Amino acid sequence: MKHQKVSDLMSDAVVRVQRGTPFKEIAHLLQEYDITAVPVVDAEDRPVGVVSEADLLQKMWGGDPGLSPEYEDRSRPGGGKASATDAAGLMTSPALCARESWSVVDAARVMARHGIKRLLVVDEGGRLIGVVSRSDLLRVFLRADRAIRTEIVEEALVGSLGLAPSSMQVDVVHGHAVLSGRLPDDVSVTVLEEHCRRVDGVVAVEFRPAGDTGAESSASVGP
Known part of the structure; x- marks a missing residue:
């Protein structure tokens, strides 16, 4: 199974500045484009840093050491930023x-680890080509139930576990996947559910052995 990639969800319209961009121009760009941070790139369009609203505000309140809301674990003493006049000093x-x-999983893991809301996206040469945010990644949960069901059957059941597509009844409603049937001895419920959870858009997975209809019935999504 292949998760959607960052390139599938990112925005390629990225406002950027260079090291010499003045303080006021950066402030103007943040307001004009309604953004909270802007990447700083070198002459070859490779990201070298980020200037956020928090960096600019240090000019206002004196630049005492503190934590940037977007780059908490990587922030540094901000005293120098209070006197900075361009992106190089502010970033x-x-x-x-x-x-x-x-994959979207890779990006989500890095965002969670560093407590940030977005990631700059670069190509193989390290050049800036886009930006991906938390809200972009959450779009995988907007996938149609029918598409999720098809991937569970074709990729999880048949492709990964080697089961016949007719061996399992698969119903998906609002991302909740319910699988009903009999499992072969060499496939455990845990393994089955694990493979289904790897499908983008799956919110929950439930297995019901053949003959067990469960407390509630789930509306079937057709093939």
């Missing part, structure tokens, strides 16, 4: 980046 560096080939 938090290095910038956290994702490769366009990363």
Whole structure:
């Protein structure tokens, strides 16, 4: 099974600045485009840092050491930022980046680990090509139930576990997958559920042995 990639969900319209971009121009860009941070790139369009609203606000309140809301675990003493006049002095560096080939799981894991809301996306040469946010990644949960069901059957049951497509009744409603049937001795319920959870858009997985209709019935999604 292949998760959607960062390149499938990212936005390629990225406002960017260079090291010499003045303070006021950065403030203007954040307001004009209604964004909270802007990447700083070098002459070859490779990210070297990020300037956020928090970085600019240090000019206002004196630049005492503190934590940037978007780059908490990588922030540094901010005293110098209070006197900075351009992106080079204001930016938090290095910038956290994702490769366009990363899966949505890879990107979500890095965002969670570092407590950030978005990742810059770079190509194989390290050049900035987009940005992906938490809300972008959450779009995988907007997949149609029919598409989720098809992938569970074709990729999880047949492709990964080697089961016949007719061996299991698969119902998906609002991302909740219910599988009914008999499992072969060499496939456990745990393994079955694990493979189904790997399908993008699955919210929950439930297995019901043949003959067990469960407390509630689930509306069937047709083939």
